[in-house]
Amino acid sequence: MLEETLVLFRNIRNPNYDKSLKGYLASGGHKALKQALGMKPDEIVQVVKDSGLRGRGGAGFPTGMKWSFMAKGTGKPSYLVCNADESEPGTCKDRELMLKDPQQFLEGMMIGCFAIGCNHGYIYVRGEYWPSIKSLNAAIDELYEAGILGDNVYGSGFKLDLTVHTGAGAYICGEESALLDSLEGKRGHPRVKPPFPAVSGFNGCPTTVNNVETLACLPYILTEGPEAFKAHGPENNAGTHLVSLSGHVNRPGVYEISMHASIREIIYDLGGGIRGGKALKGVIPGGSSSPVIRADEIDVNYSFDGLSKIGSMMGSSAMMVFDEDTDVVQLLHRITRFYNHESCGQCTPCREGTHWARQILRDFLSGNGSDRKLKRLHRVGQNMSGTTVCALGDAAAFPIMSFVSKFPEEFKNYFESTSPIAA
Amino acid sequence: MFSPDIQKQIDHVLSRYPIRRNALLPILHLAQKDNEGYLTQEVINEVAALCEVTPTHVEGVITFYTMFKLKKPGKYHVQVCTCVPCCLVGGTELLEHTEERLGIHAGYTTDDGVFSIEEMECIGACSYAPAVIVNEDYHEQVTPEKMDQLIEQLRTQA
Numbered sequence: 001m002l003e004e005t006l007v008l009f010r011n012i013r014n015p016n017y018d019k020s021l022k023g024y025l026a027s028g029g030h031k032a033l034k035q036a037l038g039m040k041p042d043e044i045v046q047v048v049k050d051s052g053l054r055g056r057g058g059a060g061f062p063t064g065m066k067w068s069f070m071a072k073g074t075g076k077p078s079y080l081v082c083n084a085d086e087s088e089p090g091t092c093k094d095r096e097l098m099l100k101d102p103q104q105f106l107e108g109m110m111i112g113c114f115a116i117g118c119n120h121g122y123i124y125v126r127g128e129y130w131p132s133i134k135s136l137n138a139a140i141d142e143l144y145e146a147g148i149l150g151d152n153v154y155g156s157g158f159k160l161d162l163t164v165h166t167g168a169g170a171y172i173c174g175e176e177s178a179l180l181d182s183l184e185g186k187r188g189h190p191r192v193k194p195p196f197p198a199v200s201g202f203n204g205c206p207t208t209v210n211n212v213e214t215l216a217c218l219p220y221i222l223t224e225g226p227e228a229f230k231a232h233g234p235e236n237n238a239g240t241h242l243v244s245l246s247g248h249v250n251r252p253g254v255y256e257i258s259m260h261a262s263i264r265e266i267i268y269d270l271g272g273g274i275r276g277g278k279a280l281k282g283v284i285p286g287g288s289s290s291p292v293i294r295a296d297e298i299d300v301n302y303s304f305d306g307l308s309k310i311g312s313m314m315g316s317s318a319m320m321v322f323d324e325d326t327d328v329v330q331l332l333h334r335i336t337r338f339y340n341h342e343s344c345g346q347c348t349p350c351r352e353g354t355h356w357a358r359q360i361l362r363d364f365l366s367g368n369g370s371d372r373k374l375k376r377l378h379r380v381g382q383n384m385s386g387t388t389v390c391a392l393g394d395a396a397a398f399p400i401m402s403f404v405s406k407f408p409e410e411f412k413n414y415f416e417s418t419s420p421i422a423a
Numbered sequence: 424m425f426s427p428d429i430q431k432q433i434d435h436v437l438s439r440y441p442i443r444r445n446a447l448l449p450i451l452h453l454a455q456k457d458n459e460g461y462l463t464q465e466v467i468n469e470v471a472a473l474c475e476v477t478p479t480h481v482e483g484v485i486t487f488y489t490m491f492k493l494k495k496p497g498k499y500h501v502q503v504c505t506c507v508p509c510c511l512v513g514g515t516e517l518l519e520h521t522e523e524r525l526g527i528h529a530g531y532t533t534d535d536g537v538f539s540i541e542e543m544e545c546i547g548a549c550s551y552a553p554a555v556i557v558n559e560d561y562h563e564q565v566t567p568e569k570m571d572q573l574i575e576q577l578r579t580q581a
Contacts, residue, residue, distance in 0.1 A: 090507060
């Protein structure tokens with residue numbers, strides 16, 4: 001029976017936990033921060049590299065390595081920007097951290113700022129997350145009042161300010177370069193890379209963008225050591241991660257698991273199985289952009305490598321479960337509608353492709369599907385893959401290609417039995 | 424002219440960024456809050472001057488982000504999520520129910536100006552679906568019955 005492994009949630013799962021600064025300090029908070037302030041920044045980067053921490057926002061890029069790319073000696077300020085634009089459908093893990101234990105995340109943010117030499121960190125929170133924004137602002141105010149943030153963090157001479165920046169409802173701003181454009185006060189259009197943000201990011205200065213959960217791991221890594229963190233997962237998949245479980249399960253929720261756990265265990269042990277005792281049809285394992293998997297593929301590790309082995313990805317570790325009664329064509333139409341709405345319109349393959357895919361799927365739903373249209377749908381998906389400035393084109397294409405190849409009979413049913421033409 | 428409280432918050436926001444344009448999004452949120460939830464040409468011009476950008480730049484930004492409104496919303500802006508996790512557990516039906524109950528489609532405001540409805544893409548409450556935001560507050564695992572109660576409660580407050 002799979003149980004949670006509590007690292008990031010150790011305070012949150014304590015019913016008596018007081019999330020204020022006082023409560024956090026009483027639970028052993030800021031031990032890691034004080035330890036970090038006594039180290040050299042390069043030493044912290046090395047510890048994070050040793051821990052094997054990989055970014056929790058979707059791409060799974062090694063965090064320590066990302067930090068080491070920061071341009072040095074440019075004479076410009078360096079920035080750490082936290083990506084709290086959690087917009088991938090299915091994902092609601094960062095929200096838990098910001099709402100229920102903001103001080104833990106902020107400690108991680110402060111450690112990150114010190115490690116890359118940033119004196120003003122920005123937290124880009126999606127605009128709809130008013131409760132999280134209020135929670136973070138209150139927590140930051142407490143840190144200023146206690147004299148921790150400001151000109152001299154814990155007497156180390158390190159100057160640090162933190163600011164919460166409010167987004168305004170655009171999925172694309174979760175893409176790091178679009179996020180930086182948005183933070184600069186522009187439309188959120190992804191940038192052509194290189195130059196990468198580590199060379200030219202916020203206002204043209206060296207910038208690192210890290211996810212909330214990634215930064216929240218830092219206090220644990222520093223106090224318990226990189227080996228303890230590594231032990232929570234198979235090789236190359238270090239640490240616990242937060243799974244946002246949603247859809248047709250009995251107990252949806254955000255769970256913290258080690259990467260040794262399998263998808264089956266997450267759905268049946270933590271999620272309590274499928275609602276109404278029905279059979280499982282499939283799982284979208286890592287946010288709506290990850291390729292769908294069928295019910296017979298769920299006996300794999302829910303880790304970066306476990307999922308890439310079966311041709312999918314862990315993404316933002318948002319697991320959407322659907323039962324045998326789900327109409328996958330309708331489901332794909334809903335996903336495609338999302339990408340069509342959220343495409344920033346900069347690149348033609350994505351702007352036009354998401355629109356065409358949505359039209360074709362609408363044709364299926366209105367009984368006008370055909371074999372030719374099914375092939376065209378697949379081709380539209382192919383044309384979006386790898387042809388755009390950012391990954392939104394691929395994100396829209398993955399579900400299209402995977403739904404069509406994993407559930408071909410369901411698409412055929414639409415024009416072979418229900419279409420007026422077929423009838 | 425902004426109200427004194429909002430002006431104070433705007434001044435604070437401006438002090439947090441290296442250049443004034445960076446503060447555009449947070450300032451637009453504040454300006455919108457100060458003007459019954461939407462932005463007029465007058466407000467746009469004022470924000471543009473504050474952030475040292477052209478009004479056209481501000482208009483470009485406003486039309487890119489869904490949270491900035493050019494039309495006055497209801498006193499209670501009911502935002503129903505129908506994205507993937509919510510639609511799996513009844514978000515679409517909840518939106519239809521809300522539309523029927525209030526007698527307006529998503530994107531419109533009731534004649535008395537109390538309610539408006541918006542269909543949302545993922546609002547990040549997926550494990551607590553179906554979810555709804557009213558102004559700034561989240562309501563989770565909302566059933567049609569709970570929605571009816573919520574609407575009644577808001578109507579009496581209005």
